[in-house]
Amino acid sequence: MTQPLRAALDAARRRLAQGGIPDPAGDARWLLAHATGLARDRLALHLDDPLDPAAAEMLDRMLARRLTREPVSHLIGRRAFWGRDFRVTADVLDPRPETESLVAEALTGTADRILDLGTGSGCILLTLLAERPQATGLGVDLSAAALAVAAQNAVLLGLGDRAVFGPSDWWEAVTGQWDLVVSNPPYIAETEMAGLSPELGHEPRMALTPGGDGLDAYRAIAKGAAAHLAPGGRLLVEIGPTQGGAVAAMFSAAGLSRVRVLPDLDGRDRVIAAEKLRNPDIRA
Structure with a gap:
């Protein structure tokens, strides 16, 4: 019955x-x-x-x-982020509420050209483009499957004419200079992986951890940031709550200025913001 x-x-x-x-x-x-x-x-x-x-x-x-313990988002094929639904699969990291702290900070400024390193589902880049109709952007990732998901999300959100996605190992295939560079890189240390929730076992490992101390992605990002930021450009990255000091020091050592550690809504360190000064003789 x-x-x-x-x-x-x-x-x-x-x-x-x-x-x-x-x-x-x-x-x-x-x-x-x-x-x-x-x-x-x-x-x-x-x-x-x-x-x-x-x-x-x-x-x-x-x-x-x-x-x-397969995530609900994988079962229904979508996850909400910044008021929009994004298609998700086992090939991309689930968009998470704490990442909205990075988006909120990015939207405090203006940018015509936006680069998203390790774009995954494309949720960060596509949200910024949706909120800034004059902007265009590039999202890069090592995973061809992730890039396919991001491209589908661009079409679903009506942003396919302003977003380009392509393969790159961080800066490897990136050219030119950018007004805003954003990234939510893998940052979980190898020793922390065993303690994660079972749901994370269904997400791509390469999007969760670089191995070792969890900081390798930030080392790569810091190495190329100054060369790829336009004068006055900003770099924003998501971090784990214990990584603020280490990542801020890397960005300062790479020649970036106005390096700040910003909290999420729960008060935990979540975003590192840095800038490339227009006048390199003036540092703050």
């Missing part, structure tokens, strides 16, 4: 709770909404509707995958 959505939702919540999923009620709502094709905020209006057998089968498959 066909059950109503209300019963299916309660059963899904219980199944996830019994499997130790951290937010069983929230995840159950996301998965049921996706299986039925309903917007999550409209689900409550349809709880007395019958659950279609095809939707029930899809929900069952997604619940089984969620119990392996």
Whole structure:
């Protein structure tokens, strides 16, 4: 007998709770909404509707995958970031709320040419382009699969004419100078990997850790920053909450100025901001 959505939702919540999923009620709502094709905020209006057998089968498959700790974003194929939905797959790092701190800082200034190093899903670059209609940008990544996802997101957001994506090992294939360079590089130390949540095991390892002390990406970024920033240009990178001092020192040693460590909404160090002065004889 066909059950109503209300019963299916309660059963899904219980199944996830019994499997130790951290937010069983929230995840159950996301998965049921996706299986039925309903917007999550409209689900409550349809709880007395019958659950279609095809939707029930899809929900069952997604619940089984969620119990392996596969992220909900991978199951529904999208993740919200800065008020927009981005397509995500196992080939890209999930956009996360803490990265919005980098976007917020980037939007305090202007930039016509934006470079995103290690672009992944493209969420940082594409958000900035959406908020700055005059800007154009380049996103680079070592992963061809990630670049494909980023290009799809550009089309979905109507930004395909202002965003270009291509392969590069950090600065390797990058030419010219940029008004704004942004990056959320891999920064988790090798010794920290075993303590991460099981969900992160479904995300690309190369987007999470460079190995070693977790700082190799910042060393590479610092090495090429001065040459690739336009005079007056800014560099913004996301960091782990214990890395502020080390990364700030690297950027200062690379000749950048006005190096600052900025917090996220929880008060943890999250972003390093630096500049290339217009007049190199004036430092601050």
